[in-house]
Amino acid sequence: xxxxxxxxxxxxxxxxxxxxxxxxxxxxxxxxxxxxxxxxxxxxxxxxxxxxxxxxxxxxxxxxxxxxxxxxxxxxxxxxxxxxxxxxxxxxxxxxxxxxxxxxxxxxxxxxxxxxxxxxxxxxxxxxxxxxxxxxxxxxxxxxxxxxxxxxxxxxxxxxxxxxxxxxxxxxxxxxxxxxxxxxxxxxxxxxxxxxxxxxxxxxxxxxxxxxxxxxxxxxxxxxxxxxxxxxxxxxxxxxxxxxxxxxxxxxxxxxxxxxxxxxxxxxxxxxxxxxxxxxxxxxxxxxxxxxxxxxxxxxxxxxxxxxxxxxxxxxxxxxxxxxxxxxxxxxxxxxxxxxxxxxxxxxxxxxxxxxxxxxxxxxxxxxxxxxxxxxxxxxxxxxxxxxxxxxxxxxxxxxxxxxxxxxxxxxxxxxxxxxxxxxxxxxxxxxxxxxxxxxxxxxxxxxxxxxxxxxxxxxxxxxxxxxxxxxxxxxxxxxxxxxxxxxxxxxxxxxxxxxxxxxxxxxxxxxxxxxxxxxxxxxxxxxxxxxxxxx
Amino acid sequence: xxxxxxxxxxxxxxxxxxxxxxxxxxxxxxxxxxxxxxxxxxxxxxxxxxxxxxxxxxxxxxxxxxxxxxxxxxxxxxxxxxxxxxxxxxxxxxxxxxxxxxxxxxxxxxxxxxxxxxxxxxxxxxxxxxxxxxxxxxxxxxxxxxxxxxxxxxxxxxxxxxxxxxxxxxxxxxxxxxxxxxxxxxxxxxxxxxxxxxxxxxxxxxxxxxxxxxxxxxxxxxxxxxxxxxxxxxxxxxxxxxxxxxxxxxxxxxxxxxxxxxxxxxxxxxxxxxxxxxxxxxxxxxxxxxxxxxxxxxxxxxxxxxxxxxxxxxxxxxxxxxxxxxxxxxxxxxxxxxxxxxxxxxxxxxxxxxxxxxxxxxxxxxxxxxxxxxxxxxxxxxxxxxxxxxxxxxxxxxxxxxxxxxxxxxxxxxxxxxxxxxxxxxxxxxxxxxxxxxxxxxxxx
Numbered sequence: 018x019x020x021x022x023x024x025x026x027x028x029x030x031x032x033x034x035x036x037x038x039x040x041x042x043x044x045x046x047x048x049x050x051x052x053x054x055x056x057x058x059x060x061x062x063x064x065x066x067x068x069x070x071x072x073x074x075x076x077x078x079x080x081x082x083x084x085x086x087x088x089x090x091x092x093x094x095x096x097x098x099x100x101x102x103x104x105x106x107x108x109x110x111x112x113x114x115x116x117x118x119x120x121x122x123x124x125x126x127x128x129x130x131x132x133x134x135x136x137x138x139x140x141x142x143x144x145x146x147x148x149x150x151x152x153x154x155x156x157x158x159x160x161x162x163x164x165x166x167x168x169x170x171x172x173x174x175x176x177x178x179x180x181x182x183x184x185x186x187x188x189x190x191x192x193x194x195x196x197x198x199x200x201x202x203x204x205x206x207x208x209x210x211x212x213x214x215x216x217x218x219x220x221x222x223x224x225x226x227x228x229x230x231x232x233x234x235x236x237x238x239x240x241x242x243x244x245x246x247x248x249x250x251x252x253x254x255x256x257x258x259x260x261x262x263x264x265x266x267x268x269x270x271x272x273x274x275x276x277x278x279x280x281x282x283x284x285x286x287x288x289x290x291x292x293x294x295x296x297x298x299x300x301x302x303x304x305x306x307x308x309x310x311x312x313x314x315x316x317x318x319x320x321x322x323x324x325x326x327x328x329x330x331x332x333x334x335x336x337x338x339x340x341x342x343x344x345x346x347x348x349x350x351x352x353x354x355x356x357x358x359x360x361x362x363x364x365x366x367x368x369x370x371x372x373x374x375x376x377x378x379x380x381x382x383x384x385x386x387x388x389x390x391x392x393x394x395x396x397x398x399x400x401x402x403x404x405x406x407x408x409x410x411x412x413x414x415x416x417x418x419x420x421x422x423x424x425x426x427x428x429x430x431x432x433x434x435x436x437x438x439x440x441x442x443x444x445x446x447x448x449x450x451x452x453x454x455x456x457x458x459x460x461x462x463x464x465x466x467x468x469x470x471x472x473x474x475x476x477x478x479x480x481x482x483x484x485x486x487x488x489x490x491x492x493x494x495x496x497x498x499x500x501x502x503x504x505x506x507x508x509x510x511x512x513x514x515x516x517x518x519x520x521x522x523x524x525x526x527x528x529x530x531x532x533x534x535x536x537x538x539x540x541x542x543x544x545x546x547x548x549x550x551x552x553x
Numbered sequence: 554x555x556x557x558x559x560x561x562x563x564x565x566x567x568x569x570x571x572x573x574x575x576x577x578x579x580x581x582x583x584x585x586x587x588x589x590x591x592x593x594x595x596x597x598x599x600x601x602x603x604x605x606x607x608x609x610x611x612x613x614x615x616x617x618x619x620x621x622x623x624x625x626x627x628x629x630x631x632x633x634x635x636x637x638x639x640x641x642x643x644x645x646x647x648x649x650x651x652x653x654x655x656x657x658x659x660x661x662x663x664x665x666x667x668x669x670x671x672x673x674x675x676x677x678x679x680x681x682x683x684x685x686x687x688x689x690x691x692x693x694x695x696x697x698x699x700x701x702x703x704x705x706x707x708x709x710x711x712x713x714x715x716x717x718x719x720x721x722x723x724x725x726x727x728x729x730x731x732x733x734x735x736x737x738x739x740x741x742x743x744x745x746x747x748x749x750x751x752x753x754x755x756x757x758x759x760x761x762x763x764x765x766x767x768x769x770x771x772x773x774x775x776x777x778x779x780x781x782x783x784x785x786x787x788x789x790x791x792x793x794x795x796x797x798x799x800x801x802x803x804x805x806x807x808x809x810x811x812x813x814x815x816x817x818x819x820x821x822x823x824x825x826x827x828x829x830x831x832x833x834x835x836x837x838x839x840x841x842x843x844x845x846x847x848x849x850x851x852x853x854x855x856x857x858x859x860x861x862x863x864x865x866x867x868x869x870x871x872x873x874x875x876x877x878x879x880x881x882x883x884x885x886x887x888x889x890x891x892x893x894x895x896x897x898x899x900x901x902x903x904x905x906x907x908x909x910x911x912x913x914x915x916x917x918x919x920x921x922x923x924x925x926x927x928x929x930x931x932x933x934x935x936x937x938x939x940x941x942x943x944x945x946x947x948x949x950x951x952x953x954x955x956x957x958x959x960x961x962x963x964x965x966x967x968x969x970x971x972x973x974x975x976x977x978x979x980x981x982x983x984x985x986x987x988x989x990x991x992x993x994x995x996x997x998x
Contacts, residue, residue, distance in 0.1 A: 227967065247996050511832060
């Protein structure tokens with residue numbers, strides 16, 4: 018048994034080490050003496066502080082929004098008309114940063130509302146950015162919380178009804194404990210994406226020190242560009258020093274967020290005092306109605322910007338340039354999803370006790386997993402160039418392979434933690450039971466993981482596809498060999514070659530990918546429903 | 554599961570095999586910002602490939618990507634790009650770090666014996682975008698040498714909406730109000746007057762659209778106004794010159810006058826200013842509700858070209874107000890790691906021939922050679938006469954040393970604050986000067 022456990026651990030640690038190896042040139046390039054120059058910079062610390070506060074607030078608001086939205090949808094069953102169409106809520110995340118910024122510009126760019134925000138202060142701009150994040154991530158969070166709440170054991174809910182639990186009691190004793198892990202996972206993801214936000218705010222508001230609107234990623238990129246005019250080595254050294262500082266701050270911020278939310282939820286669920294204990298009023302009809310209306314509203318909010326933007330420019334579909342990257346993204350997503358699933362299974366079986374839920378014990382593991390995600394994108398770009406100079410660009414097959422491996426490693430923190438979170442549902446008792454009955458590894462994996470998490474793995478694939486398609490760093494590095502959607506869009510909406518009509522051709526491909534994801538997801542849900550009906 | 558796994562592996566292998574059929578033909582790889590400059594080269598690609606037997610592989614990128622990729626390629630000595638199209642602020646870094654061939658080195662290995670087109674290149678432009686210190690380790694302003702040929706000669710021009718300027722009612726009203734004919738402004742005073750006149754909120758009109766965004770837009774445009782007031786940022790004669798002790802002139806009386814003038818245009822300005830870059834300015838001007846703009850010459854093609862081969866005749870061009878224009882543009886840099894430097898040089902000389910230049914002007918290039926502008930086909934491009942006049946009178950104005958981006962950022966920061974009334978003109982320029990003086994010194998060490 019120990020041998021088996023150690024094997025899983027070795028495999029997991031091995032994968033983590035390979036992932037962290039990416040950062041080797043960065044770690045070797047940090048010069049602690051450079052920190053004093055950094056601290057004397059007039060803009061570095063204030064920008065970092067703004068970024069940290071913004072990321073913290075955004076993360077909290079996004080998970081609260083997601084959870085509240087899911088509670089409003091509580092009475093909407095998964096297999097109802099609205100329930101099945103709620104899969105549309107995954108569309109915004111599949112569109113990605115640059116598409117969302119472009120859609121926003123098309124719809125609102127000429128309005129006095131946008132003008133007021135653009136000319137307003139830092140608070141206005143960050144507030145608007147939060148709105149966009151609510152669209153991009155918040156809707157997905159609503160959906161993920163809602164699907165999670167749908168999985169609550171019927172016996173527990175029936176017990177709550179029989180004993181006339183108030184809504185507060187249900188919230189405290191059933192809903193919150195049930196979604197605690199998801200809450201923490203999504204908060205961490207929201208924090209990281211808000212912390213390293215760059216393209217939306219840069220494109221929409223042309224961030225600058227003069228308007229006090231820069232976030233730390235904008236600061237790092239700007240200073241890197243400035244120092245490149247001295248020479249690339251100088252620029253790299255400067256940005257590595259600053260990035261090391263930023264990385265430490267990001268890790269500290271993430272740990273703080275985790276602890277705050279962890280103890281907040283723990284404290285609420287531990288309280289024995291009930292604010293109200295009145296039996297629920299006969300309001301199930303209105304709750305149901307509210308849920309349906311809210312669900313409908315969310316679907317409209319998701320789709321409306323896409324429809325509005327379709328009316329704004331002339332366009333022609335451009336699959337000729339994007340067909341190849343679409344196919345490559347498919348291959349990379351397959352490889353990344355398979356790796357994340359393998360990682361999720363290996364770590365669940367390797368650290369049975371530690372990785373049974375998000376806790377203080379599992380925190381270091383997740384921080385380690387998230388380190389790659391917390392490294393500033395500019396560092397990944399520079400180390401990417403460094404690695405490529407070592408590996409060489411001798412043949413395109415090598416370039417394609419490295420591109421795929423790069424995506425496997427870069428997506429592992431998000432996809433791996435998503436898988437790991439889902440694998441929390443495999444209880445320790447179940448693992449022990451299977452081991453007692455000496456089931457082979459293959460059988461254990463098949464019964465406890467593959468069969469149970471088919472839908473989650475599909476959602477993982479869809480999210481992975483979106484991340485890789487919209488990824489800006491690695492794709493930019495290789496864009497001369499594998500055309501990048503983000504680099505192409507950026508080129509067509511900014512700079513001397515800007516052409517909105519051509520850009521819209523690109524955007525349309527992104528729309529199709531997003532809608533296709535939603536359609537596939539809906540098909541899976543319907544299939545699951547049919548299967549369930551047959552079993553009944 | 555295994556069946557699927559096999560299919561995946563098979564697919565990857567096929568892609569790998571197909572990809573490895575990367576033949577080793579005689580090919581030049583060219584990287585640059587996606588712009589009318591590189592697009593005009595792409596337009597002639599089939600013709601050149603057929604006549605020379607050399608394949609051209611263009612890698613148009615966004616400015617940021619092209620800048621990063623070329624710098625990383627140089628620094629890591631990966632030799633991916635044979636020709637790098639970069640702007641004048643990169644020249645200093647490329648030469649100091651010994652990344653690129655000097656023109657003499659390329660000529661030595663070339664079979665060409667005549668370079669007639671050299672006398673046709675705008676001398677002021679070439680000196681600004683293609684020359685550098687002979688000995689960068691001990692720079693001497695009197696000792697410079699040619700490094701590269703320019704691929705584009707850019708400057709800023711005044712663009713105006715002819716429909717508005719030719720409107721009889723507007724002409725009449727202008728005459729009534731100012732006691733003179735409505736003409737295209739040629740000096741600072743009349744520019745402001747015309748901007749003020751065309752600001753007509755009842756008709757939804759604005760006098761001017763200024764570029765106030767970060768990323769160089771504000772800095773370059775503001776420098777154009779500073780030049781109109783005979784001012785300078787640093788005390789020197791070429792953008793690539795200078796050292797840690799070069800005096801910063803920014804906050805002198807000319808700088809203050811130019812900034813006060815610039816800020817006084819605020820009531821007449823269309824757009825959000827701080828978010829207005831060249832693309833947004835172009836989009837605003839295209840709507841037809843703005844009378845004038847100061848526009849980059851290499852953005853002019855995008856303004857008049859409707860994408861279907863037709864010219865938008867609403868817009869006309871003139872040199873910027875004042876008696877000087879700014880020099881910008883970039884050069885062909887040949888990578889020292891290139892295995893095709895000879896072919897790259899051959900290609901550059903082809904591009905600089907008059908007949909090639911004339912064709913490229915018609916595809917949007919701001920050509921660095923003088924005679925091409927006089928060709929009848931070139932004269933049909935609406936901005937060509939104004940562009941030639943501007944380039945002939947153009948002088949150094951924009952920084953191009955290792956401190957260029959720092960100066961750009963600091964000036965942008967303080968002018969935005971001044972524009973937003975967060976700081977006074979004098980106070981803002983003094984603060985900018987102090988920050989530039991402090992932060993530029995380490996960049997020269």
